[in-house]
Amino acid sequence: MIDSLTDRQEEILALIVRTYIETGAAIGSKKLVQRYGLEMSSATVRNELAQLDELGLLDQMHTSAGRIPTELGYRYFVQRLVGEFELPLNERQMIRHQFHQTRLDLDQWMRLAAAVLAHTSQVASIVTAPRPSSTRFRHMQLISTQGRLVLMVLVFVGGEVQQQMLSLAEPVPQAQLTAVASRLNQIFDNANYSEVQARFSQIDDSLEKDITKLIHESMGRMNRRGISEIYRDGLANIVDDRGVLQAVRVFEEGSFLASVLAEALEPESNGVQVVIGGEGRWEELKDCTMIIARYGEIDQLSGAVGVLGPTRMAYGRNISAVRYVANLISGLVNEYYIEAPINDLIEETTSDEVDI
Amino acid sequence: MIDSLTDRQEEILALIVRTYIETGAAIGSKKLVQRYGLEMSSATVRNELAQLDELGLLDQMHTSAGRIPTELGYRYFVQRLVGEFELPLNERQMIRHQFHQTRLDLDQWMRLAAAVLAHTSQVASIVTAPRPSSTRFRHMQLISTQGRLVLMVLVFVGGEVQQQMLSLAEPVPQAQLTAVASRLNQIFDNANYSEVQARFSQIDDSLEKDITKLIHESMGRMNRRGISEIYRDGLANIVDDRGVLQAVRVFEEGSFLASVLAEALEPESNGVQVVIGGEGRWEELKDCTMIIARYGEIDQLSGAVGVLGPTRMAYGRNISAVRYVANLISGLVNEYYIEAPINDLIEETTSDEVDI
DNA sequence: CGTTAGCACTCTGCATATGAGAGTGCTAAT
DNA sequence: ATTAGCACTCTCATATGCAGAGTGCTAACG
Numbered sequence: 001m002i003d004s005l006t007d008r009q010e011e012i013l014a015l016i017v018r019t020y021i022e023t024g025a026a027i028g029s030k031k032l033v034q035r036y037g038l039e040m041s042s043a044t045v046r047n048e049l050a051q052l053d054e055l056g057l058l059d060q061m062h063t064s065a066g067r068i069p070t071e072l073g074y075r076y077f078v079q080r081l082v083g084e085f086e087l088p089l090n091e092r093q094m095i096r097h098q099f100h101q102t103r104l105d106l107d108q109w110m111r112l113a114a115a116v117l118a119h120t121s122q123v124a125s126i127v128t129a130p131r132p133s134s135t136r137f138r139h140m141q142l143i144s145t146q147g148r149l150v151l152m153v154l155v156f157v158g159g160e161v162q163q164q165m166l167s168l169a170e171p172v173p174q175a176q177l178t179a180v181a182s183r184l185n186q187i188f189d190n191a192n193y194s195e196v197q198a199r200f201s202q203i204d205d206s207l208e209k210d211i212t213k214l215i216h217e218s219m220g221r222m223n224r225r226g227i228s229e230i231y232r233d234g235l236a237n238i239v240d241d242r243g244v245l246q247a248v249r250v251f252e253e254g255s256f257l258a259s260v261l262a263e264a265l266e267p268e269s270n271g272v273q274v275v276i277g278g279e280g281r282w283e284e285l286k287d288c289t290m291i292i293a294r295y296g297e298i299d300q301l302s303g304a305v306g307v308l309g310p311t312r313m314a315y316g317r318n319i320s321a322v323r324y325v326a327n328l329i330s331g332l333v334n335e336y337y338i339e340a341p342i343n344d345l346i347e348e349t350t351s352d353e354v355d356i
Numbered sequence: 357m358i359d360s361l362t363d364r365q366e367e368i369l370a371l372i373v374r375t376y377i378e379t380g381a382a383i384g385s386k387k388l389v390q391r392y393g394l395e396m397s398s399a400t401v402r403n404e405l406a407q408l409d410e411l412g413l414l415d416q417m418h419t420s421a422g423r424i425p426t427e428l429g430y431r432y433f434v435q436r437l438v439g440e441f442e443l444p445l446n447e448r449q450m451i452r453h454q455f456h457q458t459r460l461d462l463d464q465w466m467r468l469a470a471a472v473l474a475h476t477s478q479v480a481s482i483v484t485a486p487r488p489s490s491t492r493f494r495h496m497q498l499i500s501t502q503g504r505l506v507l508m509v510l511v512f513v514g515g516e517v518q519q520q521m522l523s524l525a526e527p528v529p530q531a532q533l534t535a536v537a538s539r540l541n542q543i544f545d546n547a548n549y550s551e552v553q554a555r556f557s558q559i560d561d562s563l564e565k566d567i568t569k570l571i572h573e574s575m576g577r578m579n580r581r582g583i584s585e586i587y588r589d590g591l592a593n594i595v596d597d598r599g600v601l602q603a604v605r606v607f608e609e610g611s612f613l614a615s616v617l618a619e620a621l622e623p624e625s626n627g628v629q630v631v632i633g634g635e636g637r638w639e640e641l642k643d644c645t646m647i648i649a650r651y652g653e654i655d656q657l658s659g660a661v662g663v664l665g666p667t668r669m670a671y672g673r674n675i676s677a678v679r680y681v682a683n684l685i686s687g688l689v690n691e692y693y694i695e696a697p698i699n700d701l702i703e704e705t706t707s708d709e710v711d712i
Numbered sequence: 713c714g715t716t717a718g719c720a721c722t723c724t725g726c727a728t729a730t731g732a733g734a735g736t737g738c739t740a741a742t
Numbered sequence: 743a744t745t746a747g748c749a750c751t752c753t754c755a756t757a758t759g760c761a762g763a764g765t766g767c768t769a770a771c772g
Contacts, residue, residue: 020668021668021669021670021671024668026735028734028735028736029735029736030734030735031734031735040744040745041744041745041746042735042745043744043745043746043747044743044744044745046735046736046737047737047743047744049736050736050737060735060736061752061753062751062752062753063735063736063737063750063751063752063753064733064734064735064736064750064751064752064753065734065735065736065752065753066734066735066736067735071632071633071634071667074632074645074667075632077671078630078632078671082671082672082675083672084676085672085673085675085676086676087673087676087677087680092680095680095681095684096684099684099688103520104520104521104522104523104692105520105521106521106693109685109688113661113681113684113685114661116681117661117662117663117677117678117681118663120673120674120677121647121663121665121669121670121673121674121677121678122665122669122670123663123664123665123666123669123674124603124607124663124664124665125661125662125663125664126607126613126617126646126648126660126661126662126663126664127659127660127661127662128617128659128660128661129659130651130652130657130658130659130689130693131657131658131659132656132657133654133655133656133658138499139497139499141495141497141509141511143494143495143511145515151511151515153497153509153511153517155497155499155507155509157501158656158657158693159501159507159519159521159693161509161517161519163462163515163517164459164460164461165460165461165462165515166460167460225614226614226618227614227617227618227659227660228659230610230613230614232607234663235591235604235607237665238600238603238604238664238665238666239595239597239600239604240597240600241595241596241597241600244594244595244596244597247480247594248591248594248595251480251482251588251591254586257482257586258581258582258583258586261482261484261583262582262583274434276427276430276431276434277427278427289430290482291477292482295486296486298489299489300488300489300514301486301487301488301514302486302487302489303483303484303485303486303487303583303584304482304483304484304583305469305470305473305481305482305483305484306473306481306482306483307473307474307477307479307480307481307482307590308479308480308481308482308594309477309478309479309480309593309594310479310594311427311430312376312377312380313377313477313478313479314377314477314478315377315433315434315438316438316439316441317441317443317476317477318476318477318479319438319441320440320441320442320443321443321473321476321477322473322477324443324448324451325451325469325472325473328451328452328455328469329465329469332455332465333486336460337462337486337514337515382764384763384764384765385764385765386763386764387763387764396715396716397715397716397717398716398764399715399716399717399718399766400714400715400716402764402765402766403714403715403766405765406765406766416764416765417723417724418722418723418724419721419722419723419724419764419765419766420721420722420723420724420762420763420764420765421723421724421763421764421765422763422764422765423764713772714771714772715770715771715772716769716770716771716772717768717769717770717771718767718768718769718770719766719767719768720765720766720767721764721765721766721767722763722764722765722766723762723763723764723765724761724762724763724764725760725761725762725763726759726760726761726762727758727759727760727761728757728758728759728760729756729757729758729759730755730756730757730758731754731755731756732753732754732755732756733752733753733754733755734751734752734753734754735750735751735752735753736749736750736751736752737748737749737750737751738747738748738749738750739746739747739748740745740746740747741744741745741746741747742743742744742745742746
């Protein structure tokens, strides 16, 4: 990294970067001295600019266009010239206040963190849920849903929860499932990935073996994933294109989507719905269209699938795609979450797992 | 809704809509007959166009610019002219195949559905997880984490799982927690929101009462929310702005974000990191900058917060914001997920709940 | 009466020219 | 080392002309 800059060069570089960030326009020597009342002439500044240019810290679009920072210029600025900046007290208080108002709920904290960052930074934000450095088993529960379907809930040290549906070879009463869970909970208490594998030999029962395999797989996946769920917010902040902005806002704003889905997919409305935005209702959807369909059984489990895009989209194709996927998921949900399943595998083992 | 169109008018309207969707350009009478080899002269088409224009189905930007569909035009087209279209067989097979390759995992299905829709429709997609029409209690578990902290896992009929951290007034041994859970599981088996309230009188123990209140609240929240988690994908499809597109892609692509976070936040790197995109590594971040920081205890629970935006962003302010939020969350996570808490309320009841 | 050919008209988009403004690099003087 | 001065370059906004596309209208046709 370059470090042969004089104080004056650094000053000028910092001013250029700051001005450019603020205004978005290239700035030249004259404007610079004028704007900041510098104690030197524009010619002097020009000489310095030429040097900064040669060092690759500044760039100009064309011969007479003023300078803008290069990537390297930004790097230098960030590393040595940003200076310490503290969020104003009232903003800090506001943020603190919001956090203390939420329930004791990790998910909410994460959402809030993303929202707060998006709001104060005016760009997009990213937050990941906390994860322990290595996954350790804490607790598991097997809950019979119906027929041979069993919901397995895994809790790991640190509070992460994973759920998985299993389809057993034959129905097993809840009492037995509870017994299995209780045994495995004892055996694997606080075990990490390799310890689960090590203690596998202590198990005789075939059902317990199968379940253990799944636990082991699941822990392997978590370890490999490395990062847990990612929360995002404020995407609309970095989209300035007028046309798309609206769509992005709608897309991001969960509550709005929810209301559209709820209203458009009322019980009586069947099949694929096309919501063309612009008119009275759906003002927010100006120039956007949603094609949505319900799946599942309305009085039991149901949800929605759909697409959102500019009004100018391929209707025929997209209506068909939405319908197809909705039907497909209806089938899956019916098969695995509502009726008894027909196939009798416990589940194909994803073969990228270590065999234990 | 207008329905006085002649067959020929419908034909012309459909052609205009289709052409506009395909090309994005306004189209006029001459081009129309030329392009589709219509059996009439452009003058005839012009007359029809004038009528469709008057009916408000078509619009023109200026006197001699060809027509484009109005919102109403799209509506008419969608309702009566789209025609049946079926996804080509190979696409259907492809989609089906992908679904049958995944594990028996609802979360994965939802993600896949969103991905598939985004891909085939070339616009953005939205999928909501299936929800039962009303929330019914299925199972709960209390897991002591440390000190007075307890993780409550709620399972509802249909397979939805909710987790919540509780901070009890005093430490309670796991055995007792298990007993409490088992009692409540019996009492509330298959109960819906109001039934939980009704059976509240059967409970004497104060701890059990508190827990029940939380369960009731949680079910209330779920009922009120109406729609469960929303999965989104393909946002990049509807952003055509060159500059922002890259940022949107990065933002959407979880795996890429994960790799940046993982690499930039290596154990030794402390404090706030500024990743300026463009150079060799982070090629994908061209013209984008990420400001990220780790929170939590590196060897215990940790995660990351950060912002993503154009390289031209307010560094001082944003670095400060990221640092502040990271510290705040560090504090919360440490307090509630690692060490014993200091305050001794079970949790403030959010007062918008019915009192039971 | 519906359809068509023809025509004048309008408006955009593109290319071209022009001048003001901004910024630069260089040289010579301080 | 700094600065004033100057010639030069390049963009941007504006004006102008022209080709192309499309329209509406009228009159003729079957």
